[in-house]
Amino acid sequence: MKKPLALTLAVSMALSLTACGGNSAQTTATTKAPETKAEPATETEATSGGGGDSSEISLWTYPIGKWGDQATVDALLAEFNKEHPEIKVKVEYLTYADGDDKVNTAIEGKTAPDIIMEGPERLVANWGAKGVMADISDLWTDEVKADTLASVESACKNSDGVYYEYPLCMTAHCMAINRDAFEKAGAWQYVDEKTHTWSTENFLKAVQTMYDAGYTNVGAVYCGGQGGDQGTRALINNMYGGTYTNADHTAYTADSPENIKALEALVAQDGINFDPAIQGGDEVQLFVQGVLQMAFCWNIAQETNNADALTFDAFPMAFPTESGDPALCGGIWGFGVFDNGDAGKMESAKTFIKWACDENTEEAVKASTYWSTRKSLANMYEGDELKTEYGEFMQYMGDYYQVVPGWATARTEWWNMLQKVGAGEDVTESVNTFVTNANAAATN
Incomplete structure (x- = not known):
């Protein structure tokens, strides 16, 4: 189990959360609506x-x-x-x-x-x-x-x-990396700058290179709630070609061997920390501050909304894949x-x-x-x-699967599953529990 980022969270809480901390299944719009007024409309x-x-x-x-x-x-x-x-x-x-x-x-x-x-x-x-x-x-x-x-x-x-x-x-939701830090550490060689893509093998090599260069918190699998969960789903599904649901959008399939392999690889990777203290919005702020060197909860709204705070080149990336064919949420x-x-x-x-x-x-x-x-x-x-x-x-852009029945339950079960995996529970056992509970909600 990796060291959580709870100590660094105190720094980020001074900043406002981004849309990755919202409650929408794919809420990335970060321009805030007016709060409740005397005239409601x-x-x-x-x-x-x-x-x-x-x-x-x-x-x-x-x-x-x-x-x-x-x-x-x-x-x-x-x-x-x-x-x-x-x-x-x-x-x-x-x-x-x-x-x-x-x-x-x-x-x-x-x-x-x-x-x-x-x-x-x-x-x-x-x-x-x-x-x-x-x-x-x-x-x-x-x-x-x-x-x-x-x-x-x-x-x-x-x-x-x-x-x-x-x-x-x-x-399309994507991820981002600190290009300046990657270049300094020698990890930029693993990035395809033209296509904004990388293989799963090169992704893991890049993280290890960053870790060996002294960046102990390269990326965080945030799991403090559902905020920004599209990022963790996309990371895990893309790494080895796993799926979150079936093609008919009637059942959850996150217990595939491909997804289990991805989770096991993330648990074992130096520099990747499962953190139950933060959600997507917190992760973005830690990335903007330079505490994390990559963010999994990213899109153009995150860059534009944090433009004044960014002191480095936030380079947007597709999630790593073994096949070379990313499927973004x-x-x-x-x-x-x-x-x-x-x-x-x-x-x-x-x-x-x-x-x-x-x-x-x-x-x-x-x-x-x-x-x-x-x-x-x-x-x-x-x-x-x-x-x-x-x-x-x-x-x-990949399959839009957020229309599966039992979606609200599945979102909760997902971050609970990530917490258990990060705490050392057997990956297969944790993922099987997620799928069992999510599919029970889908059929009720």
């Missing part, structure tokens, strides 16, 4: 003289980039109202700390919003599965399907083919419509969604700070060096 109203009956609809959005920023959303709605003055949109900004509770309470009280903005793990696997979302399959024309990445389309519908989400944007965000029994409101909601995702796509995507789910807009950030660099990771 803002409203952009239709101008007069639009003709026809006005329709007031509500939009609740999680902090997905600047979709969590009132000024940005107000500007978008002002543009929307130029084309659709007959529709009023009231917006409430949710946080990941209590957003789910607010939505669930609203559902129970029959006051759910007309539109909700988040990812498939909520819109499809949670509320869609509970039967409270409207079927929006009519938005998915053949043209839209042809222009949408297959993995994204698959995530937006249930096993019966019913679509509950219309996607807008996406990002990703975030998908878009819109869903709650079935509130009002056909007129649901049609108005679809009008807004089509405006944002089909007619004003580039501006709406840029407000998210991420990338479009449309193939035709793959180069929308051309000329932006940082966006272009991180955009290269889109090609490595």
